Amino acid sequence: MLEIKNLHVRIAEEDAEILKGIDLTIPKGEVHAIMGPNGSGKSTLGYVIAGKEDYEITEGDVLWNGESILEMAPDERAIAGIFLAFQYPVEIPGVATMTFLRTAINAVRKARGEAELSVADFMRMVREKAKALNVSQEMLKRPLNVGFSGGEKKRMEILQMSMMDPSLCVMDETDSGLDIDAVRIVSEGVNALRGPDRALLVITHYQRLLNYIVPDKVHVLSDGKIVKTGGKELALELEEQGYAEFIAERAA
């Protein structure tokens, strides 16, 4: 279970607060969506869960399986089962995609006390998962994310997610830059990961993705606070009415 308690966050060395007291609980087995206008703090929330160092937590806590993760390094969080699918996956020239995948998977397996994957098992796993996500062999041969289109990068994120077997998946704008077929492929990949042992947090600006990844709950984030929580129908309301209501509230 993910528990976020009264989380206040600002960018290190800047005064402006970005998250202003977030309370959110996602039990395992559930999928929650966070929706909100640009600049509401959605991506910050994803980064803070994953452990990016540019942020300062001024108040509150984030617990995963009952333990605070705020003092954990990003790699320790990954080992604890936390996975962030990036909105903008980073291009890393000179690091081969396959080398990266194998290094990451084996680092996590080793730290979890599992045996490292043999080359043959690893190759089989990559082939199988890549095929399902329409990730070509040619993509796997390139340096990590280098020269990938927006859609290719997102599919690579989901490929990594499905290979690393996380128990908390945070997806930051995974649908942005995807055409409708790609949204469907990616969603199928994500839905395959749904299960009683996983919690999923889907961060998105648009409702479209939620037609495919149907959430148990939808939260609206505006100006660093969760201003409304509802069922999947809330996403449809937002699609019709937009975020004006919440932005207006903020102005008032």
Add this chain to the structure above:
Amino acid sequence: MNVHVMKTEAEETLGAQFEKLAARLPGTDWLAEERVKAISEFATTGLPNRRVEEWKYTDLRNRFTRAFEPSDGRHVGASWQAIEVALGGLVSFESARVVFVDGAFAPELSNSDDVGDGIEIVALGEALGAPPDWLKQTLGKVNVPSKADATVTLNTAFMTDGVAVRVGDGARGSKPLLIVNVATGEAERSITTRNVVVLGDRSQLTVVEAHLTLDSAATQSNTVTELLVGDDANITHIKMQGENLASQHLGTWMIRLGAHATYRALQVTTGGALTRNQLYLKFAGEGATAHINGAFLQRHKQHCDTTMLVDHAVPGCTSRELFKAVIDDEARGVFQGKIVVQPQAQKTDGKQMSQALLLSQTAEFDAKPELEIFADDVVCGHGATSGQIDEDMLFYLRARGVPEELAKSLLIQAFVGEALDIVEDEGIREALTKVTEHWLARTD
């Protein structure tokens, strides 16, 4: 010319050492005059200091305070096994090899019989006694810097051994030629070697030079390689400097390229308290291409200086340089790259880039790119960057469970790897990758 009267202790010693040794240095009959000329030239210039522009960042006079006793070449013998370990994986590729221990040819460790048909290899120490014509015509004449350079003059004065290779017209190396220079024992000494490589027209060869120390004694090595490349010839030229952290290494490559020749070079430096790699390359025939890459990985108080002069003396040649420096602790890296385009060298295409990754607050990198262009129809450019490990890349890798140290090491290898990519031979490239991995894993 800088004439200085006050001689340093090292300069005095070098002069005295020459007086004592001159009669016993190889090639007495025909080379003696050259050696005397060289040492008197050195007596005039002395060791270069930082007021000599080419030595601006490496004050040799200040750093070279004592001149070690020249090695007499008598060695107790090094085992190939020990050399393999010291090479840190560099010999994992198939090669013909010529080995020098403490500056003297070690036939028992060498095996160059199957380097390829039409390729002649001799040890310079022996050959200087009765040199073949081609050696006599080449030695000391390949693109020698016009301005007297102390390292080259000292090399001429003191050289004892090295490799002389002639690749006949159209001959091709069947495997890379590995030249290993290894210092052994616990006594400080200086080692001076000279290699001469002559490639005939349309010939092909890969030469790998490795410089190492098996023990902890400080070594002063001075090595010069003269490379004369014929028309349409193709050469890959690699150097690995992995001497111990007490050693001082002065290396010079003097290269002359024929028409439509292809030259691919890579210098990897992990060792040395002080390393100075000089490279003088002259395009002497039209349509030739030179790719010169380098990677130096330095830590503690190591100092590595690469200084090169690429001379476009004829039209239509292409030069590319890519240097990658990884600098940690209080180490310092220097890159001085000069491209000269002579008035007649139209259609020259020259580009140069040096990049440094600084791993500590006290690491330093000095880059001095220079373009001197006297022709009007050319494409030339240079760039220099220095920075730290990219935080976004590091976070991305760590968010996937890769521990910080491993993530950094992957990124450093990726950074250096770009320079290593110039090597087409997969075996050698992997071996050089191992050298960088070895450096990264080292904690001394």
